[in-house]
Amino acid sequence: MKPLILIFSPLTEAHRAQIAEQYQVLYAPNASSVEAQLAAAQPEVRAVLTNGPIGVQPQAIDAMPKLELICTLGVGYEKVAIEYARSRGIALANGAGTNSDCVADHAMAILLAAVRNVVQYDAAVRNGVWRDRIPWSPNVSGRRLGLLGLGDIGMKIARRAQAFDIEVGYHSRSPRTDVAYGYYSSAQALAHWCDFLVVATPGGAQTRHMVDAAVLDALGPQGFVVNISRGSVVDTAALDQALLENRIAGAALDVYESEPNPPAELVGLPNVVLTPHIAGWSPEAVQNSVNQFLRNAEGHFAGRGPVSPIVGSAAG
Helix, strand or coil: CEEEEEEEECCHHHHHHHHHCCCEEEEEECCCCHHHHHHHCCCCCCEECCCCCCCCCCHHCCCCCCEEEEECCCCCCCEECCCHHHHHHCCCCCCCCCCCCHHHHHHHHHHHHHHHHHHHHHHHHHCCHHHHCCCCCCCCCCCCCEECCCCHHHHHHHHHHCCCCCEEECCCCCCCCCCCCCHHHHHHHHHHHHCCEEEEECCCCHCCCCCCHHHHHHHHCCCCEEECCCHHHHHHHHHHHHHHHHCCEEEEECCCCCCCCCCCCCCCCCEEEEECCCCCHHHHHHHHHHHHHHHHHHHHHHHCCCCCCCCCCCCC
């Protein structure tokens, strides 16, 4: 009999059908609460496919005594009970690398939109306003970009930035030995150095509100912050105040603390670009993620192990 897979992450009908060619499927999209996960759990479930913001809770794990594999569709796993799952002998895997190109593309897109004021320029043209009646926006090229996090996504953003003749620096838990980018020992030091602060660090408790009022003040009145990571990394209230008081120039956010609801404090501000946590979503990226899940599941059930196991304990 085909192993039973419980899917918490939203997927298209076509992708569910692809998985159903090899596995039995239970589908419970957006089961982010403990109650919803428990309602969907079945004793025969052997694998769970979820994502970082939804995760899988210990109570749901307990309700599935035959569970032996938990996968996340993307790279993040901040709401997966990692250590609890390991204590139960459950294998863990993620979608590392499957959507990093898409996220990096989107990071540059919203950075360009924010710095070059693309949204406001579009509105101006639609309202019959020509260029001599609106402020000019600064160059993106020739500036400094600071990456808060230099994993696979951060590295791809860095390469795209270099194509714009942008100097790159970064902060992470420890310096990398395989890059020539400047390393800064704290988020605040990085923000003080750069013009554009791009958040590409994992989510979770360890990075909550890493970008706070002090970091935004270090970024300064000509600086922009971009977040394609997790909404929890940026203190929304502090960002709102910094924007209102012109202590930074602008922001571009694909993620925010209130999602899926829009950030009420920010929606009315003209110097903010918002997108609906879609940086990692494209037909190509989601297909890559589904394919990787199938490779992870096939490797696990064949006894070889998943192809992209989660090896750390911190949120990804």
